[in-house]
Amino acid sequence: MRIGILATNPKLYSHRRLMESARARGHEVRVINTLHCYMNITSENPEVHYRGGEVLSNLDAVIPRIGASITFYGTAVIRQFEAIGVYCLNSSISINRSRDKLRSLQMLAQRRVPMPTTGFAHSVRDTEDLINLVGGAPLIVKLLEGTQGVGVMLAETRQSAASLINAFKGIDANILVQEFIKEAKGTDIRCFVVGDKVVATMKRVAKEGEFRSNFHLGATVMPVDITDEERKMAIQACKAMGLNVAGVDIIRSKKGPLVLEINSSPGFEGIEKATGKDIAGKIIEFIEENHNKEKDTKKAS
Numbered sequence: 001m002r003i004g005i006l007a008t009n010p011k012l013y014s015h016r017r018l019m020e021s022a023r024a025r026g027h028e029v030r031v032i033n034t035l036h037c038y039m040n041i042t043s044e045n046p047e048v049h050y051r052g053g054e055v056l057s058n059l060d061a062v063i064p065r066i067g068a069s070i071t072f073y074g075t076a077v078i079r080q081f082e083a084i085g086v087y088c089l090n091s092s093i094s095i096n097r098s099r100d101k102l103r104s105l106q107m108l109a110q111r112r113v114p115m116p117t118t119g120f121a122h123s124v125r126d127t128e129d130l131i132n133l134v135g136g137a138p139l140i141v142k143l144l145e146g147t148q149g150v151g152v153m154l155a156e157t158r159q160s161a162a163s164l165i166n167a168f169k170g171i172d173a174n175i176l177v178q179e180f181i182k183e184a185k186g187t188d189i190r191c192f193v194v195g196d197k198v199v200a201t202m203k204r205v206a207k208e209g210e211f212r213s214n215f216h217l218g219a220t221v222m223p224v225d226i227t228d229e230e231r232k233m234a235i236q237a238c239k240a241m242g243l244n245v246a247g248v249d250i251i252r253s254k255k256g257p258l259v260l261e262i263n264s265s266p267g268f269e270g271i272e273k274a275t276g277k278d279i280a281g282k283i284i285e286f287i288e289e290n291h292n293k294e295k296d297t298k299k300a301s
Contacts, residue, residue, distance in 0.1 A: 001291060002058055003284075004032040006077065007065035013269040017280035018063060025284055032056065034070060039080045046083045061087040061287050064095060065265050068145070071099045087291045089283070090264050094242035098264040101144050101176060104241060108259060111240050113233060115259045116140075116251070119177040124169045127162050134179040137161045144174040154180065181253045188260060189224055191234035191248045192271055192279055194286050198234050200277040201226050202270065221274040226250075230257045237262050244290070245283055247271075 003022050007015050010031035022029035036051035048056040062081050066074030078092040098104050105118055119130040131139065137158045143151030155161035161177075168175045186206030191198045203224035226234075234248040237259050247266025250257050268279045 001027045001060040001288070003027050003029040003061045003063065003287065004056070004059045005029065005063045005065055006032050006034050006037075006074070008033055008035060008067060008070070012065075012267070014267050014280070015065060017268065017272070018283065021278070021280035021284045025281075025288070027284070032062075034066060034074050034077055037077045037080075039077070041080070046080065048077065048080050048084065056081075057084070059086050061089065061291050063089045063283070063287070066095060067265070068099060071095070087287070089245055089287060090243050094244075095264045098241045098243060098246065098262045101142065101261070102174075104262055105176075107240050108237060111236065113236055113240065113259055114256060116181060116253075117179045120175075121177075124166045127165050127169075130165065130177050131158060131161050134177055138180045138182070140178040140180050141165060141168070142176045142178060143168070144176065181251050181258070183254055184251045187251075189226060189230065189250045189252070189257075190266075190271060191226065191230070191250060192266060192268065192277075193234055193238045193243075193246050193248055194279070194282045195244060195290075196235055196239075198226070198231050199282045200268075200271050200275045200279055202274040204270075221270045223275045227257070233257055233259060244286065 005015055005018055009015065015031055019029050019031070032050065037056070038049050040047040040049060050056055059081070062078065064074065064078050075092040075096055078088050078095065082088055082092060097107060102120055105115060108115055117134050119133040121130050131137065137160070138154060138156045139161050141153045141155055141161070141164050145151065153164060155164050165175065165177060188204055190202050190204060192200040201224050202221045204219040204221050206219050230250055234250065237248045238246045241262055241264070243262065243264055247263040249260040249263070251260050271277070272279050
């Protein structure tokens with residue numbers, strides 16, 4: 001197969017591993033800079049062009065690795081690949097769903113997937129009720145646009161929570177207010193899902209003085225066993241978004257496991273090193289199986 005990795009930085013660990021795994025299995029693979037793509041949108045002959053004049057017409061599959069800051073343009077490029085019949089590992093729609101924190105939580109709630117109690121309001125007049133809704137302070141305030149722990153803040157008192165919420169509302173920033181799970185003590189579980197399987201799991205422990213357990217923020221990572229309930233929950237969360245590959249973050253609480261977030265372009269440096277699992281290989285294998293299924297379906301029709 002001819003595989004394109006839609007990304008902006010070919011040197012990232014995850015992208016290098018995907019290229020290694022694809023080549024080891026006999027595929028042609030290249031990194032395609034998302035921002036160097038442009039589109040010819042026509043009903044007769046839609047095309048994806050690449051800087052320098054190349055028409056990207058011979059790809060069999062695309063692996064989207066779209067950074068959050070370029071979601072709008074990146075998903076437009078993926079839609080164009082979809083329009084010309086290229087197999088896309090994660091669809092443009094599924095990526096958009098997962099990137100919208102509010103929408104993704106609403107979709108999970110609709111499917112009764114457990115999550116921390118979360119509030120969202122338009123006016124500062126509702127601040128006090130919003131704080132009560134999530135069980136009071138301490139609580140978490142999340143910017144809707146943040147990723148990798150950026151834009152996630154802990155308000156330890158009711159007064160600081162109100163000040164933080166009102167300050168963001170004063171600059172028209174969209175935020176979520178979420179209950180703080182004290183008993184988790186700065187830990188969560190990353191489940192790496194490929195298709196309908198959890199292929200690797202790791203526990204992330206926040207560094208001292210930090211409540212966020214993101215690997216890029218210095219968290220310690222280690223392998224962890226998960227329960228059948230947690231496994232089912234991670235797969236259910238991916239299916240709710242329509243994602244084939246994702247990192248699902250789960251936190252253990254007194255109420256049971258809760259889904260925190262779903263990442264449609266999860267890094268796998270931390271989890272591969274912690275578990276020794278070949279996640280890149282699992283992804284390429286999934287593409288092989290499902291690209292062939294799609295080709296067989298087209299032939300049959």
